[in-house]
Amino acid sequence: MPDQFSARVRADFPVFERRIAGRPIAFFDGPGGSQVPRQVAEAMSDYLLMHNANTHGGFATSAETDAILTRAREAMAAFLNAPSPREVVFGQNMTTLTFALSRALGRDWGPGDEVIVTQLDHQANVAPWRLMAEDRGMTVHVLPFCTETYALDYDALAGLLSPRTRLVAVGAASNAIGTVNDVARVAAMAREAGGLCFVDAVHYAPHRLPDVQAIGCDFLACSAYKFFGPHLGILWGRTEHLERLTPYKVPPASNAAPERWETGTMNHEGIAATAATVEWIASLAPAQGGSLRDRLRSAYDAFDAHEQALFARLYAGLTAIPGVRVHGPGADGQRTATAGFVIDGVSPDAAARALGEEGVFVWNGDFYATTVCEALGLSDCGGLIRAGVAPYVSEDDVDRLVDGVRRLAGG
Incomplete structure (x- = not known):
């Protein structure tokens, strides 16, 4: 049952002890950054208080730091199903890592070369490639999405690809409307x-x-902070690329991958917390046998069952309200449990503020998915209201959100 699962998850999140308007907070703001379980915060605190040091020193806390970083790479390799932990790069955030990678790739490209981005993506997967292409005199093509199906136009991609294509940048899922791409x-x-x-x-x-x-x-x-972790970005790259490409770095820094991609002293406490995040997710697996990857897969199966059940409830509730339109694939389509919607006559900003006063937290705006809102004709009216279902969301949370939207819509 969804509420049994959410109760198990919520037990690890101290934030649910907070009250707004006399009730626990209903967190639908996960697409902008999830809440963090106690175990992850404790891992960060433990590192800072007991192991804090720089790397590769001849003393205990430095050796412990090296071991913690190795453990985190192994955990993220399992999370991503990467062939090697040495293919895992840590950084400030996904955007910063993408800018760094785009500069390194651009060293080998120039006029006549082409890159393809999509109309469905967050600007973090568009702007770095556009700016690199501008610097290198390259051509940028945009793959559109269908505003009726909310899916990328894969037939159009075939027409954009050519022998001059150097890279296609695509999102696995839309942060604005939830579409899962192939x-x-x-x-x-x-x-x-x-x-x-x-x-x-x-x-x-x-x-x-x-x-x-x-x-x-x-x-x-x-980004770890989207899946219950700290503010940290993770980049995976094939070994041959990480070793062949020349990243921007200071000369004394290691020339070995992945360290050559990690500029300066890293966020060691965040990396330690990221390992704890992966292990916490695995701890939610109904069956605790097998490898870390096996337990992660089992946990995500439980996540999916919970989220899909609650999203079906949310989608049905919202679409039944006159004047509310939910954008994105249907509840049973290829999508994440994220609803991007609008209310006739109510600005997304006003809706988010009103719901927030009731302890129901949603986001509003374009969420840096500017071309999505432009294509949907929503740029001039404040974009979308966005509500994301996470494993800690309950049936009561969903009902509170639907009831709040119904009141705002005048129902």
Whole structure:
């Protein structure tokens, strides 16, 4: 039952002890950043209080730091199904890592070369490639999405690809309207054309367990703070790319991958907390046997069952309200449990503030998915209201959100 699962999850989150308007907070703001369980915060605190040091020193806390970083790479390799922990790069956030990678890739490209981005993506997977292309005199093509099905136009992709295509940048899921894209298909098409594929899995990773081997991409990035962790970015890249490319770094820094991609002293406490995040997710697996990857897969199956049941309830409730329109695939379509919607006559900002006063937290705006809102004709009216279902969301939370939207719509 959904509420039994959410109760098990919520027990690890101290924030549910807070009250607004006399009730626990209903957190639907997960697409902008999830809540954090006690175990993750304790891992960060433990590192800072008991192991804090820089790396590669000849003393205990430095050696402990090295071991913690190794453990975190191993945990994230299991999370991503990466062939090697040495393919896992940590950084400030996905956006910063993508800018760094785009600069390194751009060293080898120039006029006549082409890159493809999509109309469905967050700007973090558009702007770095556009700016790099501008610097290098390259051409940028945009793959559109269908505003009726909310899916990428894969037939159009075939027409955009050419022998001059150097990279296709695509999101695994839309952070604005929840569409899950067929990134394995995109990666295969890019590879057949002789290009690389970069996947933004920031919105995907909280809802579906990434698998870089199944996708067949060359690079994939995600953010731990979207899946119950600290503010930290993760980049996966194939070994041959991480070793061949020349990142921007200071000369004394290591020339070995992945360290050559990690500029300066890293956020060690955040990396320690990221390992704890992966292990916490695995602890929610109904069956605790097998490898870390096996337990993660089992936990995500439980996540999916919970989220889909509650999203069906949310979708049905919202779509039954006159004057409310939910954008994105249907409740049973290829989507995450994220609703981007509008209320006739009520601005998204006003709606989010009113719901927030009742202890129901949602986001509003374009969420940096500017081209999505432009395509849907929502840029001039404040964008969307966005509500995301997470494992800690309960049936009561969903009902409170639907009831609040009904009142705002005048129902």
